[in-house]
Amino acid sequence: MSDRIAAAAKLAPSASLTVEEVLRVRHWSEHLFSFAITRPPSFRFRSGEFVMIGLPGGEGRPLLRAYSIASPAWSDEIEFLSIKVPDGPLTARLQLVQPGDPIYLGRKPTGTLVADALLPGKRLFLLSTGTGLAPFLSLARDPDIYERFSQVVIVHCVRRVGDLAFREELESQLAGDPLVQDQALLQFHYLPTVTREPFRTEGRIDALIDGGRLFGHPLTGAEHFDPATDRIMMCGSMAMIRDLQARFAALGFREGSNAAPGDFVIERAFVG
Template identity: 50%
Template sequence: NQQTAAPQTATKKTLPDAQTVTEVRHYTDRLFYFRTTRPQSLRFRSGEFVMIGLPGEDGKPIMRAYSIASPAWDEGLDFYSIKVQDGPLTSRLQHIQPGDEIILRPKPVGTLVLDALLPGKRLWFLATGTGIAPFASLMRDPDTYERYDEVIMMHTCREVAELEFGRQLVESLPEDPLIGEFVGDKLKYYPTTTREDSKWMGRVTDNLASGKVFADLGLEGTQMDPVTDRAMVCGSLDFNKDVMAIMEGWGLNEGANSEPAQYVVEKAFVG
């Protein structure tokens, strides 16, 4: 067999589970995007995360959970990360360049998957900061649009520059040759800032509770309906807790793979 006889040296890896960085984009002094090669064996569902990292000083890898920000059909893997100056991993990860290797364990897991939700009509993606990463995957999954009539992406950051990664992605979707047709006019985007002026202001929580997002986007109703609305939440612990309280008040319950319900939650990468 020609394939097994082929020399392996050209793709020799220096790290276990190594993948090669193919692109890096810095958005702010606190946020960056990077893309890596994808292990051939890696199958995942949109919204899941994997452990990625770098070898530590003592040779022991420093690994953290990162949502995969690219769709399952993509040949590479996208990630979106904060930079923490004294963070054990991100203080070093922020300096990666194309051609560098990172460690990526090809074992995807997570609760932010469409299968953990009951069928519905309207799907909400609710995120703060880097919590938009899993939705960068889900917004490019044809399944999202096959299962729901309307998809609403709410994303809150302190400043306008921190919204840029999400904005670029959302704006590219209608023209995307692979996913554009599925997206059509189903995706509604509601970016807000809390500490710098922009078109729409305020926290996701406040704009949901007050009904402002329904008015601004011309959506049906003034609150979520447990019969037709489904939601996925990804942000800080406090954000997740506050959004859950609002949705529970409207009669939505948390679902899981084993028991689908009205919403699912995941903590965004911290530190």
């Protein structure tokens, strides 16, 4: 029996998990990779949500972690973006998956990085570091977002240029996307920034805010955050989220949730 067949034999669906197949894997750098898996017909989610995925663990128990879904809600497959952690219990093995390999998928996605948790506004800022980009890849390809907001901005901060995953797709303003390419050409903006290598935009997100670079061309409107018109989602490093959360609260922004929509949201499942 081959290693792959043996691995498949250890995975069985349950009341909370389905078993899916890895379709493709892309290694962006030594720190980052993405992979897509099959989507069961019964699986429904809102763009921006997360779900549990995993592999067999010790004593026959699944080893599971929460991952934001990077593909839009209309996609026939489910894509994820992950860091590579050499000694991570799940990540060390997950980064080795290949097309055809089996993987666990949770049956119940959830999360607060969804449009329903925000009040209506004009500009939507999606502020991310590292793999925090994932839910915003989903949201940026959702036609509903362009009906709700006149401008949609992804800010992605990484340490090295090679970690700017999906850079070409985002720089093209999602050209070729079957549902949003026309709207994205007019309404979508992408601002990548790097902190440890030379790049056209350098510095952390707070530095871009302070220096006004976050609001530069082609963005229109105020050159600062305004709770009357701006809505914000944040995902990534806990330090970034804590700092910006305090900043936005001081400006009068109110945190939202599925039950009580507000001016900004974070994914509390990841930050505690």
